[in-house]
Amino acid sequence: MRPLTRQSPLDEILAAANQVVLGKSRQTRLALCCLLARGHLLIEDLPGVGKTTLAHTLARLLGFQFSRVQFTSDMLPADILGVSVFDRERGDFRFLPGPVFAQVLLADEINRATPKTQSALLEAMEEGQVTTEGETRPLPQPFFVIATQNPSNQIGTFPLPESQLDRFLMRIELGYPDHGAERALLESGGRREQLPTLTSRLNAGDFAALQAQAGAVHASAAVLDYLQQLVGATRQDARLVHGLSPRAALSLLAAARAWAFTEGREMVLPEDVQAVLPSVARHRLRLLSGNHASAEDIAALIRAVPLP
Amino acid sequence: MARNLKTIGRSSAAAWSSAALEHGAVPWLLAVALATAGPHFAHLPWWLSLLVGGTLLWRAWLWQRRRPLPPRWALALLVVGSIAAIAWQFRTLLGKDAGVALLVVFMALKPMEMSSRRDALVVVMLGYFLLLTHYLYSQSIPTGAWLLAAIGLLTGALIRLHGGPQPVAAVLRHAGLLLAQALPFMLILYLLFPRVSGPLWGLPQDAYSGLSGLSDEMSPGSISGLIVSGAIAFRSRFAGEAPEKADLYWRGPVFDEYDGQTWRARALPASATGQPPVVEGIGEPLAYSSILEAHNQRWLLALDVATLLPPESTLAPTLQALAREPLRVRARFSFASAIAYRANVNEAPAILQQALALPDEINPRTRALAREWAARPPEKIAEAALAMFRNEDFYYTLQPPLLGANAMDEFLFSTRRGFCEHYASAFVFLMRAAGVPARVVAGYQGGEVNPVDGYLVVRQSDAHAWAEIWLSGQGWVRFDPTAAVAPSRIEQGIVAALPQGEPLPILVRLDSDWLRQLRNRWEAANNSWNQWVLGYNPQRQREVLSRLGWRDPDWRSMSASLAVLCGIALLVVTLWTLPRRLAVDPVQRAWLKYCAELKRRGIARADWEGPLAFAQRVARERPDLAALTDEAAGYYAELRYARGDGRDHKLRCLQQCVRRLPPRRRKRS
Structure with a gap:
């Protein structure tokens, strides 16, 4: 029989990324999907498990202009967006763009910043433009935010509010590396040194074309039925404060399309929806106990909804 | 992927038919060959049946052993040899018998080179064609039933060819369902399709040689030969009460020429043909209709004597109803007849002359006896002859001794054992010798009412011969000398008249009640079949339609309503099946x-x-089912x-996956 999947240009990028970020191929793939689906990515985990490395690796492999901001509690919005300074020679104010004017903004430890700074960034994420001092300036295209955050029960953090978490298409967790990956890491040393040697695998415009292809992956009525039933189930689940919003459903579909695309398939299968559901839904669903839904909760949800 | 699919779509038909024939499909095609060729064994030469049976057995053996098929040159030799043998046997390759023999040989030999699906399709198509040829030989109910079953088998073979391996019962159920769906269309077409007049199956000329019935001459043994057949000659239904058995004389050929051995129906003299027969019925005429089996003669076997004839027929000068053409197919005729009559009171002198003619110089003793009576009036002479048969020791038997040159002398004075033809011809000889115009009439006498459908059934075993003499003022008067010898022949029928031990067909001599009942039912069913299926002609169609309230349909309105009704039937079937189709997606069902x-x-x-997640899990847990x-x-x-x-191709592939699953393992002990 003909294989349902075929070779994809993304395979090469994923393979290269997995050379740097060891033992995290699923998370790498999810991160790539998120970008393909034109979404912002939130990576949440303990310090030191490779969040920044993953973000940095993806940006370099995709050939994006990249800037990095380490968020701190005393950071101001202007530190991200940019400031106007007086140019003596021209006798006029000149705008110095902040780090947000990049294709990929790596926002490290976003939950260390104050809500005011956070919301300045989140506005840029939503609108694709920045307004300072009465002037609106467009951000480069594409524009991605890959934010990392420490688990919010750590000291000195400002947890992102629900509405702002919703701006991120996916939230992924990296977790500890497995035994083999960690041994490889130990034997070869840290991965940061490799980053400057990574070269882009794509030309300008390639990624936009890939995004368009991913967006064109066929989602049949059957799979839309299934997706709607899943979303409906979150809305009826008595343990949840509220269900997934229509925007979340759109995000879920976009993510599932991208996942199918990275698998080299031309149509979305229920498996694709199931694969991206935890990353898309967990940070959007809150249990009555106040915690976000766990991976087990999502697995239970999947098991509770039969394929139509 | 898309390019891949397109190539599949474009070449799939060609690829399908040139693909190798599955091993499991071969028995279906052998069954088709046997079912369509087999019934022809009844009339094929024995060597041909042997060849066909042997070839099919050989093919089955090759199939079972998975041996390769014989080489091409061997097959070519076999084909040429068979054709030559058929040409030698039938002296031709054309015509019904030789043509069918050729088809049967092809049907037997095609499986020998059957290696691709295309070959298998040829076998199926040949099967459909061969099936139709059975109607050239028989159109009876069993033939119809057999052909219906064979069509089911052919449909099953097609389903098996296209659908891949599946249980026999499922294939046959599927085929039955398909045929059942065709049923409403069949009924509409049957009822409304404009009929052509003439038989349903136009037969070539050589089809009529085997018809049995009265012949146009009578020699000793010709009627007794007919009597051992239980076949039906015709069926009649009277509008009112049927007359007494003793009055049922069905008139066939009239014999007025005797050469000492054989009575013949002579071509009438030219002077007689100008004069139409004059019949004067006494009393109310009886109306009835008869369904005559084909007998390849013109006479219509009307009840003596017909006063009202069906269209396209005439009353001959010798008083029998004649059709324009010999009767080659079963047909239905309506008559009215008068049992009591005066016929041809003013007979043409030429006919009377002929009715006195005798061959010279034979039967001197008979002539002497007749001369003794010659002085008496004609009625007295006839009575004297009947009295002689009645009072002296004459016997009625189907196995009379052979008679020599002076047949009448030997019969009347020494052997005295005979059958109706002996008595009738002796009586007529005596009359003519005594100067009374007389002739022999052949036909059928009696008949038996089938209580199942009320038809009076007249069989070949009811064949009879009697005498007629011409009396001035009364015309032709019937005398039946057999009635004088064996009155029970006329009153009760042949079985009662003949002593036990005489050879009679089992169908005629039925002692047990239930066998007789079974025969009656079977014959009534055959009669309905004849009338409603085989004899469904334009006239019958008009009758049925007018009974349904449609007067005077012409072929245009019939064609139009045919199209409309077929459309409605199609619509009903579609609407009936569509919701279920929507409810249960075949893809989902198959998965x-x-x-x-x-x-x-x-x-x-x-x-x-x-699906893919499941397939991956199967690959881990059950590698045997993984692929x-x-x-x-x-x-x-x-x-x-x-x-x-x-989609269709993929759906078939998916459905085939179900069938290709290995059989379940039994519980291991």
């Missing part, structure tokens, strides 16, 4: 069936599990979740 089959084999799909499940899941995923492209 769920596959999953159910896997569950029986010990690995169940969770209801939330997607097939991977294939099935792939087809299902494409059918259900991809854009439509080549």
